[in-house]
Amino acid sequence: MRSGEKVYGLFNDSFPPVLDGVTLTVQNYVKKLVESGRKTCVVTPWNPVQEPYDGFLLYRYFSLPIFSRHPYRYGYPKLDPFIWRNLNRTPFALVHAHCPFSSGRLALHVARKQHVPLVATFHSKYKTDLEHSLPSWMVRRVMRRIMSFFEAADHVWIPQQRVEDTVREYGYRGKLTVVENGIDFSMSSFADTSAYKVEARKRLGLAPDEMVLLFVGQHIKEKGVEIIINAVDRLRDLPVKMLFVGTGYAVDEMNSMIKQLGLSGRVKLYGVIGSRQRLMDFYAAAHLFLFPSFYDNAPLVVREAAVMGTPSILLRGSTAAEVIADGFNGFLAENTPESYADIVRRLFADKDCIMRVGRNASATLARPWSDIMDDVMQRYQYIIESYGRR
Incomplete structure (x- = not known):
């Protein structure tokens, strides 16, 4: 046949x-x-x-x-x-x-x-x-x-x-x-990726001195969205911007939480982005991809972020973290806002580490x-x- x-x-x-x-x-x-x-x-x-x-x-x-x-x-x-x-x-x-x-x-x-x-x-x-x-x-x-x-x-x-x-x-x-x-994203070289990241931040109107954090996926509690918002609340002294892309049953609660904590200027929910090219800009613009989920098996979003040179912070012991070597092609945190905030704070002072780990993530996770x-x-x-x- x-x-x-x-x-x-x-x-x-x-x-x-x-x-x-x-x-x-x-x-x-x-x-x-x-x-x-x-x-x-x-x-x-x-x-x-x-x-x-x-x-x-x-x-x-x-x-x-x-x-x-x-x-x-x-x-x-x-x-x-x-x-x-x-x-x-x-x-x-x-x-x-x-x-x-x-x-x-x-x-x-x-x-x-x-x-x-x-x-x-x-x-x-x-x-x-x-x-x-x-x-x-x-x-x-x-x-x-x-x-x-x-x-x-x-x-x-x-x-x-x-x-x-x-x-x-x-x-x-x-x-x-x-x-x-x-992965359906691709870049010819990491040098091209680095240049693309700079242009992507400009296209999204992000300030050069802002540390950009990203989450893409269902906005549901099982994905740890509340941990992310609480982590950002602990980073008020740093120029940090958190971007959420997607939708889900927890959106209204997330919006209420953001308002109650006074984070409206730091956290933005973009909804679903259907254009793959525009989504590629979000992945590229981010310094770090935050994914505190025990729920996911093998999330594509972590690999999509990786191909754009953006390393992820995942939960230690999660199924999704199987492909991550802490400090090599990603970072591992405990299941608390404090742990996520501590890692972000450390990396804010060590952008070279982010770039090095992002390069390794791109090389090892993006097939x-x-x-x-x-x-x-x-x-x-x-x-x-x-x-x-x-």
Whole structure:
């Protein structure tokens, strides 16, 4: 079977206009698969905001908003007869689920009905997500369903080795394969990156003497946004500017907290930035990327900051910090505002250290999607051929 004769299915519960790390991963999978000449289909819940797309199939199905996790939506394919018709008439070579919820269940349906392999990537700490909005008895029930989904997959991928700890904690005992995520930003050299950083600060209207701190991601408590704001409160004697990019259920509380602490002149929330070029400016303009999260597995944002020469401060012992050597390609802090503030204060007086660690971060953490997807497509081909021999 030639790869171009059938369709590669990518299933996820979010897709633009919803933006997060998993969405970006799926977007880059689509881009590289289409560029390689492979027919590709994305299956995702319907969204009232429609963005243009070209070169691939896009099947959306009935959904409703998740009010506790705006702007996410939950899909209800059982209420949408059209999605089943579209899936049944599409000849898939392989289906890859990036989420175990409604889209993942659709991927499992296709795999069983069409007798094709199912790959499932374990991207998130799903139990933490559920505990935010569900009672404990329901969390246990949903987690059993999630793990039954992964147990039904032919191949389970994780984005970095340390994620195995979470998967095993959840009860999965099968084989795991590490398949990293990549970066769609690039600079030809670190000298070019340094020059770009200067221009980016000018474009964003940031003063030359300001130390710029950045967070990009969901504005939720699990990401440690309150720790960041409290850390900035402890740095009032320094010319520090904190920039938040993204959205989430905690935005209103963050705004209230900023006003109560009198930090409106030091902390700014920019909302979602859809332009990758403009987002690149934010990463470049920052001196440090702050990411106090035990919630994340393998956050793309840390790697995106790294490619722009901006090192991150992560939590010691977190899954995300697996790729960080403290003081070499990033910095590790304790889970307190005081610890974050102390590191920022020390580095404010040692800009050479920031530059050195930023250079190392760029060299060690920024692997382009083109390299990743060469590996992915080889794995896809092997999985398809192996499945056909069973």
